Amino acid sequence: xxxxxxxxxxxxxxxxxxxxxxxxxxxxxxxxxxxxxxxxxxxxxxxxxxxxxxxxxxxxxxxxxxxxxxxxxxxxxxxxxxxxxxxxxxxxxxxxxxxxxxxxxxxxxxxxxxxxxxxxxxxxxxxxxxxxxxxxxxxxxxxxxxxxxxxxxxxxxxxxxxxxxxxxxxxxxxxxxxxxxxxxxxxxxxxxxxxxxxxxxxxxxxxxxxxxxxxxxxxxxxxxxxxxxxxxxxxxxxxxxxxxxxxxxxxxxxxxxxxxxxxxxxxxxxxxxxxxxxxxxxxxxxxxxxxxxxxxxxxxxxxxxxxxxxxxxxxxxxxxxxxxxxxxxxxxxxxxxxxxxxxxxxxxxxxxxxxxxxxxxxxxxxxxxxxxxxxxxxxxxxxxxxxxxxxxxxxxxxxxxxxxxxxxxxxxxxxxxxxxxxxxxxxxxxxxxxxxxxxxxxxxxxxxxxxxxxxxxxxxxxxxxxxxxxxxxxxxxxxxxxxxxxxxxxxxxxxxxxxxxxxxxxxxxxxxxxxxxxxxxxxxxxxxxxxxxxxxxxxxxxxxxxxxxxxxxxxxxxxxxxxxxxxxxxxxxxxxxxxxxxxxxxxxxxxxxxxxxxxxxxxxxxx
Amino acid sequence: xxxxxxxxxxxxxxxxxxxxxxxxxxxxxxxxxxxxxxxxxxxxxxxxxxxxxxxxxxxxxxxxxxxxxxxxxxxxxxxxxxxxxxxxxxxxxxxxxxxxxxxxxxxxxxxxxxxxxxxxx
Amino acid sequence: xxxxxxxxxxxxxxxxxxxxxxxxxxxxxxxxxxxxxxxxxxxxxxxxxxxxxxxxxxxxxxxxxxxxxxxxxxxxxxxxxxxxxxxxxxxxxxxxxxxxxxxxxxxxxxxxxxxx
Numbered sequence: 001x002x003x004x005x006x007x008x009x010x011x012x013x014x015x016x017x018x019x020x021x022x023x024x025x026x027x028x029x030x031x032x033x034x035x036x037x038x039x040x041x042x043x044x045x046x047x048x049x050x051x052x053x054x055x056x057x058x059x060x061x062x063x064x065x066x067x068x069x070x071x072x073x074x075x076x077x078x079x080x081x082x083x084x085x086x087x088x089x090x091x092x093x094x095x096x097x098x099x100x101x102x103x104x105x106x107x108x109x110x111x112x113x114x115x116x117x118x119x120x121x122x123x124x125x126x127x128x129x130x131x132x133x134x135x136x137x138x139x140x141x142x143x144x145x146x147x148x149x150x151x152x153x154x155x156x157x158x159x160x161x162x163x164x165x166x167x168x169x170x171x172x173x174x175x176x177x178x179x180x181x182x183x184x185x186x187x188x189x190x191x192x193x194x195x196x197x198x199x200x201x202x203x204x205x206x207x208x209x210x211x212x213x214x215x216x217x218x219x220x221x222x223x224x225x226x227x228x229x230x231x232x233x234x235x236x237x238x239x240x241x242x243x244x245x246x247x248x249x250x251x252x253x254x255x256x257x258x259x260x261x262x263x264x265x266x267x268x269x270x271x272x273x274x275x276x277x278x279x280x281x282x283x284x285x286x287x288x289x290x291x292x293x294x295x296x297x298x299x300x301x302x303x304x305x306x307x308x309x310x311x312x313x314x315x316x317x318x319x320x321x322x323x324x325x326x327x328x329x330x331x332x333x334x335x336x337x338x339x340x341x342x343x344x345x346x347x348x349x350x351x352x353x354x355x356x357x358x359x360x361x362x363x364x365x366x367x368x369x370x371x372x373x374x375x376x377x378x379x380x381x382x383x384x385x386x387x388x389x390x391x392x393x394x395x396x397x398x399x400x401x402x403x404x405x406x407x408x409x410x411x412x413x414x415x416x417x418x419x420x421x422x423x424x425x426x427x428x429x430x431x432x433x434x435x436x437x438x439x440x441x442x443x444x445x446x447x448x449x450x451x452x453x454x455x456x457x458x459x460x461x462x463x464x465x466x467x468x469x470x471x472x473x474x475x476x477x478x479x480x481x482x483x484x485x486x487x488x489x490x491x492x493x494x495x496x497x498x499x500x501x502x503x504x505x506x507x508x509x510x511x512x513x514x515x516x517x518x519x520x521x522x523x524x525x526x527x528x529x530x531x532x533x534x535x536x537x538x539x540x541x542x543x544x545x546x547x548x549x550x551x552x553x554x555x556x557x558x559x560x561x562x563x564x565x566x567x568x569x570x571x572x573x574x575x576x577x578x579x580x581x582x583x584x585x586x587x588x589x590x591x592x593x594x595x596x597x598x599x600x601x602x603x604x605x606x607x
Numbered sequence: 608x609x610x611x612x613x614x615x616x617x618x619x620x621x622x623x624x625x626x627x628x629x630x631x632x633x634x635x636x637x638x639x640x641x642x643x644x645x646x647x648x649x650x651x652x653x654x655x656x657x658x659x660x661x662x663x664x665x666x667x668x669x670x671x672x673x674x675x676x677x678x679x680x681x682x683x684x685x686x687x688x689x690x691x692x693x694x695x696x697x698x699x700x701x702x703x704x705x706x707x708x709x710x711x712x713x714x715x716x717x718x719x720x721x722x723x724x725x726x727x728x
Numbered sequence: 729x730x731x732x733x734x735x736x737x738x739x740x741x742x743x744x745x746x747x748x749x750x751x752x753x754x755x756x757x758x759x760x761x762x763x764x765x766x767x768x769x770x771x772x773x774x775x776x777x778x779x780x781x782x783x784x785x786x787x788x789x790x791x792x793x794x795x796x797x798x799x800x801x802x803x804x805x806x807x808x809x810x811x812x813x814x815x816x817x818x819x820x821x822x823x824x825x826x827x828x829x830x831x832x833x834x835x836x837x838x839x840x841x842x843x844x
Contacts, residue, residue: 030681040684063659069698080629292767471649472631472672473769473786592817599717613808619822635771645820647741647788649768675741675768677822710736712822713808715815 085125088460092451092541093118093405099447100412103419103440105431108411117404124397125457127389128269132461135386136270136362137277143365143373144281150373153223156282159368160219163361164212164302167275168204170360171268186330189254190323191314192563193330196258199317206313207262210306215275217305218298222283228297228527229519235304236516239263240509242311247505252318257504257563259310263303264538264570270357270394272299272458272536274365276465292469296528299462303535303570350398358391397457398540405455406544409448413549416441417556438499441553442492448549449491449569452542453484462536466529474529482580483533483573490572491546494565498553504564511571518578526581534573538566614721615711620683624674625653626694626702631672637693638676641686647675659699671702677712735829736800740791741770742811742819747789753810754793758803762794762832788819794829 065073093114100106108114147156186193195203221231243259246252267275280295369375377383420430420437430437453459463476497507519527538546543566550562624634628650635646653671678686683706695701716724747765754760770788795803804823812818 034681034684039688063699065699069700072695072698073700076627076629468650470787471767471769596816599719602717602719613805613814621822621824632771639771646771647768647790648771649766649790677820707824710823710825711804712820713804713813714820715813715818717816 081126081130082122084460085122085129088125088455089118089121089405092448092455093408095447095451096405096408096412099444100408100415103431103444104412104415106411106415108408110407113403114408115404117400117402117407119404120396120400121404121455122400124393124395124400125455125460126393128393128397128457129460129464131386131389131391131393132273133386133464134389135383136390137273137461137465138379139277139362139377139383139387140274140365141277141281142378143369144278144283145285146281146373146375147368148223148282148286155372157216157219159372160215161212163275163278163364164215165208166360166364167271168208168211168266171271171357186327190326191251191318191321192254192258194321194326195255195314195317199313202313203262203310206309207266207306210263210309211266211302214301214305215298218279218301219282221297222279222294223286225294227524228300228531229524231297232300232304232519232527232531233516235301235308236512239304239307239311240512242308242315243505244509246311246314247503249318251323252314253503253505255314256311256508257567259307259314260504260508260567260570261563261565262310263305263307264535264566265543266306267299267302267458267535268357268539269457269461270361270390273461273465274361275299275302276462276532280465280469291525291528293466293525293528295469296532299535300528300531347399347402350402351395354391354395354398358387358394362387401540401544405541406548409545410548412444413448413545414552416444416549417553421556438496441499442496445495445549446488446492448488448545449542449572450484450488452545453487453537453573454480455541456537456539457541458536458539459483459533462533470525479529479533479577482577483537486534486573486576487537487542487569488572489576490569491565493572494546494568495549495553497564497568498550498562499557501557504567508564508567508571511568511575515571515574515578518575518582522578522581523585526578530574530577530581533577534570537573538569542566542569613713614716615713617711618680619677619709619712620680621707621709622674622676622678622683622687622690622704623707624676624690624694624702624704625651625671626674627700628670628672630694630702631674634690634693635674635676638674638686638690641689642682643676643678643686645677648672677709733797735797735826736795737824737826737829738793738795738800738804738807738821739824740793740807740811740813740819740821741768741788742791742813742821743817744787744789746811747791750791750807750810758806760793760795760803761834762829763792765789765791794826 097108100108147159151159217231220226221228239259243256246256275298276295279298283295366377369377418430419432419440420434422430432440459480460476463479466474466479467476493507496502497504519531522530546565546569547562550565554562622638626634631648635643635648638646649672651671651673652669654669674690676686676690687704687706690704691697694704696704744767751763751765754763766789768788768790769786771786791807793803793807800823804821807821808814811821813821
C-alpha cells in the first residue's frame, strides 16, 4: 500500500502557512478511487511457473482442490447435460400425463413402465449427444475436410450419392409410414394401398435416390458457392406442380399426402449430424462460400427431392394399374397373419434398429477413410468411445421411447377423438360438445408438436452446430423454441385437415408458396437455418406420436387416410424461423433508426 | 474518400478473459454493469489444466470462450476485478484473464461528441 | 506515443462480411501476408436487449494484421479507410505493441506463377 503522504500534503496545503498563498496539489479522482477500491496483490508469474514445474521424472504435480473447487467443477458438467435433456423431454411427458388424466379423464395404464421409459429417454439422449460431440461429428467433419483434397470431383460426388442412399436404407422411417398404411382400405384409397403394400421396396429406393441426388446437389452447391435460394425454388417447382395436377384426380390426390410425408421423415437423428458435419468439412475445405453456414442445405434438399420422386412413382403406379384391378386383387388374397419373429419384437427390435442406424454409416465412412483417403483413424480411442456412446445412447433412447413416450402418446393420441365423437373404449364419449372437442383436439396437437420437437435430438444437434459456427451469435435454445412453435402450428393445421377432410394440396401449395416468398426476402443465413431445421424435425420422437394420433383421428372421423399431418408439420418451422429472422432485421433497423434520430436531435441541440 | 486526419483514442487497455464455454455471457454482463461498453467473444479450444486435475479433468470443458473487452486505463482495474469475481477465477480450471496495453484505437465517434472532446483539449 | 521500434498488431472488429476480401486486398495492394481473420460475436450495447437468441447482426469478424513499426500508422490509416470504420456500426480497430514477432513467407509452388 502506498503511503498517504501525498494526501496529507494536500491536506496540509489547505492550512494557512506562513510562507505565502495556498498551494493545491492535484490528484486525479480516479487515482484516488483506484487506491481505495482496488485490492490487488502482485505476484510474479515466473515464481508461479517454477513452483509448478514438472519434477525430474517429468510428472506434473497434481493440483490440490478445495471442496468448493471440486463442487464448482463438477456441478456445471453434470447439471448442464442432465438439465438440457430434462428440459427437452419432461414438458412433453407431463403434458401428455395431465392431458390424459384431466381432459380425457382416463387413467394411465402401466405408469411405472412409462416412468422408467422416460428416464431411459433422458439417459439415452445424454449419452447420444455426448457421443455425437466427441465421436461421430468430428469424425465425419474431418473426412469431409480431407476428401476434396485427395479425390477428384466425380469421386466426391459419388461418395455423396452413396452416402445419401446408405443413409435412407439405414434409417427408413418409412417403416412408420407403413404402419399407418396398414389401416387403409383398398376400396377407399386403392392406389395408396397398392403403393404401400406392393411397391414398398420401390418406394424406399426412390426415396433413397432422392436423398442421394440431394447430397450431390448440396455438395455442388458448396463447391461452387451457389446460394441455397434458387435450389430450393428448383426443388419445389416440380413437387408443387405435380401436386397441383394430381389434386384434380380424386384417386391421385390421396397420394399427395404420402409423398410429402415421405419427404418429411427422411434424415433422422443419426443422419443429420453426419451429413451436416460432412457438409461443413467439405464446405470449409473446398467451398467458395464466405458464410460460416454454407455447409448447410443438404438436409433441406434431402427433404424436397424425394417428394418429387414419390409423386412420379405415384403417377407411374396409376398408369400401370387401375383401381378395379387393385380392389379385386385385394379381395382375392387372404391376408395371412404372419408370425412376428423374435427379432421384430421389442426390445430386440430397438437394439437392432439402433445398430442398423449407426453401424452401416460408420462402416461406410471408415471405408471411405481407408480406401479413398488412405489414412488411419486419428484419435482412434476418443472416436471409438464417442461412437459406442452414440450406439448405446441410441438403443437406450429407442427403448425408452417405446416404453415411455410412445406408449403414453398412443394412449392419449388414440383417445383424443373421444373429445368430440363416440369411441367404444371411452365411456360416455363424446366428452364435450363438438366445437369444444375440436378446439381441445387442436390445442392438443399444438402442444404435442411443440413438446415433441423440443425433445428431438436431431434438432438439438442442428442447433448446437449453428451455435458453434456462428460463435454463439445464434443461440441453440432460441432456435429450438422457434422451430417448436412452428411445428406446433403445422401439426394443428394437419390435424384439422384430417378431421374436416380438407384437401391437402390446398394447404400445402399456398404454405410452400408463402415460404418461398419469405425466403426471397430473408438473408442467406436464415434461409439455410430455417429450411434445414424444417427438414430435421419429425424424427423418432414426433413421428410415432403423430401417427398414433393420426390413426386414432382417422378412425374416428372415418377418414380415408391420415397422411399429410407430418408434411404440414414441416412447413410450420420454415415459416416461423424465417418470420423470426425478418422480425429481427426489422427490430435492429428500427432501433438504429431511432438512435440516429436521437443523435441528430442532440446534434441539433448543441449546434 | 481520403481523410486528412483520423481521431484516435488513447489511454486504453485490452482485457482478455478465457473461460469455459457457456460462461461468457454472465461475465460480459457483469463487466458491462461495471462500466465496459462492448465485448467480443469467440470460441477456442484449450488444454493444460485437465491433465493436472486427475479424474476430475473430464469435467473441465475443452471448449473455451475468449472474451475481449476494451477498457479505459482509468477503469481497467475495476473491471478486471469484477470479471475475476464473476468468473470465479480462483478455482482451478475456471479460466484465466490478462490485460495488454493498447497504443491507439479508432471507431465511429459521433460528430458532436468529437467537437466537444476537441473543445476540451 | 511510444518510441520503441517493436512490431505492431492491428486488430479490427468489423461486422461480418468483408473479412476475406480485406485480406485479399492487403495481400494484393500492400503485399502483407501476416494477417488472418476469424469469426466472433459482439455483445455491444447497441444490441436490442430482448433478442438474446437469434441475433444475426451480432456476428463479427476479427481481422488481425502484424506490421513493422515503420509501416504501422500507414496501414492503420489504410484499414481505417477501406473498412469505413468512421461510419456508425462499422466496428472498432486498435493497435498494440508486440513483444516479438516472426516473419511469414509463402513458398512458391513449382510450376505456378505468383497467385494473385
